Amino acid sequence: MTMGLRSERQRRAPRSVFVNPEHCIGCRQCEFACAVEHSRSNDQFAAFLEDPVPRTRVHVEAGDVPSTSFPNRCRHCDPAPCQQVCPTGAVSRDDEMGVVLIEATRCIGCAMCAVVCPFDVISFYPLAEGPDPQTAVAVKCDGCIDRQRRHEVPACAEACKVEALVYGELNELIRSGRVRETRAVLGAADLTHQPAADPLAGWHAWGDEILTVAAAAHMPGHNHHNGHGNGHGPAKSTNKSDGGSR
Amino acid sequence: MSTVSRDGHHSGRLTINEDARRMIDVAREEGIETVWDRLQAQQPQCGYCSLGVSCRNCSMGPCRIDPFGAGPQKGVCGADADVIVARNLGRTIAAGSSSHSDHGRDILEVFLATAKGETTGYRIADEAKLLRLAAEFGIPSDGRSVSDVASDLADRLFEDFGSRKEHLSFVERAPAKRREVWEKLGIVPRGIDRENVEMLHRTHMGVDNDYVNILLHGLRTGLSDGWGGSMIATELSDIMFGTPSPRMSEVNLGVLRSDQVNVAMHGHNPLLSDVIVSAAQDPELLELARSYGATGINVVGLCCTGNELQMRRGVPIAGNHLMQELVMMTGALEAMVVDYQCIMPSVTDVAKCYHTQIISTADKAKFPGATHVSFDPHRGAEIGKQIVRMAVEAYPNRNPDRVRIPVKPVQMMAGFSVEAILGALGGTPKPLVDAIAGGAIRGAVAVVGCSNPKVPQDYGHVELTRQLIEHDVLVIVTGCAAVANGKAGQMLPESARMAGPGLRGVCEALGIPPVLHMGSCVDNSRVLVLAGALASYLGVDIDQLPLAGAAPEWYSEKAVAIGAYVVASGVKTVLGVQPPIFGSPHVVDLLANGLEGVTGATFAIEPDPAKASLLIRRHIEAKRKALGLPYEEVEEMAPAVEAVGTGA
Structure with a gap:
């Protein structure tokens, strides 16, 4: 059984939504877009008034460090632990699109899928397509399979303005991250041996200017203390050697 | 529903105009970025902000309310969706009112300098209007120089910007019944700058935490624009540059x-x-x-x-x-x-x-x-x-x-100040009132406001206006709506042929278009003066008249201020683009329903001009019925916002 599923993965690298958590600014646009995409109206002005209310399937949780966050969603594992443990066969895989789907009407709410999910991205809410409007069923990312069939980008990746969520061929997305890291590593190594620009140069010039003006206008006594005040005073040199990287 | 979808990005779907279409194609060929490209790049736009439930008024935040209910329902300070939406709307009104009013102040300053002979290139062009305003304010003019009278008028109007008065000078132009409504609600505008400053104060964290109270002050802030800053801008511009009269x-x-x-x-x-x-x-x-x-x-x-x-x-x-x-x-x-x-x-x-x-x-x-x-x-x-x-x-x-000038120009007629309209009617509103009472003209609608790239350019203005005049509704236009209708050829005396038989007959008798150009966006104050004059003539309040306002393609904060003063003055207003208020069903309900019992007018939101036209005509006929005038049944339909309000 798993051989059949795996053969699809072996033939081609899947198209997927890849996460660059270091880009995430915590705006939660992906959550909003996901909920609207999974509403009946598909209208941002009306979706939240529906009953049952549509739910996001991507979850932005904050990190320990302020202003860090991670947009977490189903990774559509293959084989999928949730599929392997579901006692009612509610979890299936769409071979063509390579996404794991949950059939809401077959879900009995046992939460075994959530227990084994390595990413904790399965939650339980009533759904419009569920057995009835009150009963909570397993809810997770469906890969925006309808959009993908129309050759459209999944809603979360479309909403993301900072490329924290990007959609494409998995190896390409990973490679673009590798390119970024390569440039960062080589940039930090400073292989050109050019002296780095003094990032505080503007401040120093401003400070020198202030001292010059002060010395000329009001504080003749400071003239001696601060040197000539011509933009190359001793204060600047000291700062530069303290703060320099070499 | 209001955004341009990817497949809607063809130049022919962005505008109804040949000149714009040709130039958008040029921009595409030459790789020049336009407003439509930037709108596309912004899609999808922030859902929290579109619903009005994001707040960045303080540094405990920024905060947002999760409209889907799973996330936070209160900001750090404890403000819920109602308070956040109302605060945001209040600040938007204040920004719009401030813009018009600062424009008015700039004119007032030059008016005073001109009165004192300190400017070059300016003069008192309409002395008669100066004297009319002086008389209105009780400023003596007999035996006095124009310079002295103008200086006194300027001093009087400068006071309107401050905090020393009980109410703005031009409030006295409103019908007595309307002023009573404002007094009862406690929203008589006192000072132009004062109302705007007070709105910024109230929407600071921890001041006004009652969304109804904030929105009532929003109406007062709007009134300080319509019956204050904008009206000063219009009236003094007329004195300095001439009161508009019809011209081709x-x-x-x-x-x-x-x-x-x-x-x-x-x-x-x-x-x-x-x-x-x-x-x-x-x-x-x-x-x-x-x-x-x-x-x-x-x-x-x-x-x-x-x-x-x-x-x-x-x-x-x-x-x-x-x-x-x-x-x-x-x-x-x-x-x-x-x-x-x-x-x-x-x-x-x-x-x-x-x-x-x-x-x-x-x-x-x-x-x-x-x-x-x-x-x-x-x-x-x-x-x-x-x-x-x-x-x-x-x-x-x-x-x-x-050089590629893409089209031949279209003719249009402009210049319908209140003075010009009353002049065309023989100096009294009676002929217009008679035409409305008899039913030849069903009512009047001000189609106003901006252009917004979320709407195919000019489609909302032109289509709504066309459907209204076809049904014998006189249309008054200002701002971008006026330009749109001019380009569509709906603003010529011959355009009367496009109108229904009743309106056509009146227009042809007077030699006027069925769509009257009343000026710029500050000139929406002319609409207030006209509505006030009609109501006073009939001894009724403005909200009893068969009037409506519409802003089919609005985008700016100024448009929100205009909407606030128009509704506060008793005229129902239909918006074609959703304002960022839907995150609070209470605020929506207040603006779409609750205000009816407060100011006698409400907002409605209807992006489809055909449906907006039906909605407006139904409103006009209801007003006719209440006044005891002959009325018609207009096809029933529910506008989008009222459906949403009921479902909440």
Whole structure:
């Protein structure tokens, strides 16, 4: 059984939504877009008034460090632990699109899928397509399979303005991250041996200017203390050697 | 539903106008970015902000409410969706009111300086109107010089900006019954600056935490614009530049001349544009233009500056808000002279692709990449010439191979001030009242407001207006809506043929179009004066009249202020673009339903012009029925917002 599923993965690298958590600014646009995409109206002005209310399937949780966050969603594992443990066969895989789907009407709410999910991205809410409007069923990312069939980008990746969520061929997305890291590593190594620009140069010039003006206008006594005040005073040199990287 | 989808990005779906379509295609060919490209790049736009449930008023935040219910329902301070939506809306109204009112103050300052003889290029053009206003305010004029009377009037109006008065001077123009409504609600506007400052105060964290109380002050803030800042701007502009009277002019990009120096006046305040029009007739500058091979200097208008100039001087209009980038793609524009409001920061980027000079003039509105000429009314005439000279000097840089003026201009009629309308009626509102009472004219609707790239350009304005006049509803237009209707050929006396039989008969008898151009966006104050005059004539309140307002393509904060004062004055207003309030069903319910029992008028939101037309006609017929006038049954339909309000 798993051989059949795996053969699809072996033939081609899947198209997927890849996460660059270091880009995430915590705006939660992906959550909003996901909920609207999974509403009946598909209208941002009306979706939240529906009953049952549509739910996001991507979850932005904050990190320990302020202003860090991670947009977490189903990774559509293959084989999928949730599929392997579901006692009612509610979890299936769409071979063509390579996404794991949950059939809401077959879900009995046992939460075994959530227990084994390595990413904790399965939650339980009533759904419009569920057995009835009150009963909570397993809810997770469906890969925006309808959009993908129309050759459209999944809603979360479309909403993301900072490329924290990007959609494409998995190896390409990973490679673009590798390119970024390569440039960062080589940039930090400073292989050109050019002296780095003094990032505080503007401040120093401003400070020198202030001292010059002060010395000329009001504080003749400071003239001696601060040197000539011509933009190359001793204060600047000291700062530069303290703060320099070499 | 209001956003441009990917498959809707073809130029033919962005605008209904041939000139805009052709220029958008040019922009695409040449890789020049336009407002539609930037709207597309912003999709999908922030859902929290679209619903109004994001707040960045303080540094405990920023916060947002999760409208889907799973996430936070309160900001850090404890404000819920109702408070956040109301605070945001209140600040939007204050920004819009402040914009109009600051424009009014600028005119007032130049008016006083002119009265004292300290300016060049300005004069008291309509002395009769000055004397009418003086009489209205009890300022003596017998045996006094024009200068003294004008100075006294200016002093009186300066007081309206402050905090020393119980109510604004022009509030007394409102019908007595309307003033009683405002007094009962405690929303009589006291001072123009005061209401705006108080709104900023109330919406600071921990001040006004009652969304109803915030919104009531929002109405008062709007009233300080409509019956204050905007009305001062309109009335003093009339005194200084002439009260508009009907005149023929032209509109669309075809007003640019391939053989002349073209100067586009863009922005809002007639203080600047009026001296430029005069300077363009200067013999020395005309001679300079001829020396460069041009046959003349052609001044055209954009946006509301265009409306101000057309209403008073018959100057042709190149287009409305969404044409400001496209006008440069004709390759025939030497200079775009700007003051303030609605001037996209992108104009300097587009100008870099052509020989066009962007000349900024207001010290409060600078544009990196533009040439700044600080406008000083004390030397108005001289600065006007300096600016026109810069435009002429740019003419030799024009590349004739890139000039493509896409269409022939369309004729339109402008200039319907309240004075002009009453003049056409023989000096009294009686003929109009009789036509409405008899049913030849069912009612009147002000179609106003901006252009918004979320709506195919001019579609909302033109389609709604067409459907209204077909059903014998007289339409009054200002701002971008006026330009749109002009381009569609709906603003000529002959356009009466497009109207229903009743309206057509009245228009043909008076020789007027079925769509009357009342001016710029500050000139919506003229609509208030007209509505007030009709109500006072009949001894009723404004909310009893068969009137409505519509802003089918609004985008700006000023439009929200206008909506606030129009509804607070008792006129139902239909918006074509969703305001950011839907995150609070309580606020929506108050604005769409609850206000009916408070100001006698509500907001509705209906993006489809056909449905908006039905909604408005149903409202007008209901008002007719209540007044005991003959009425018709209009097909039933539920507008989008009322359906949402009920479901909440």
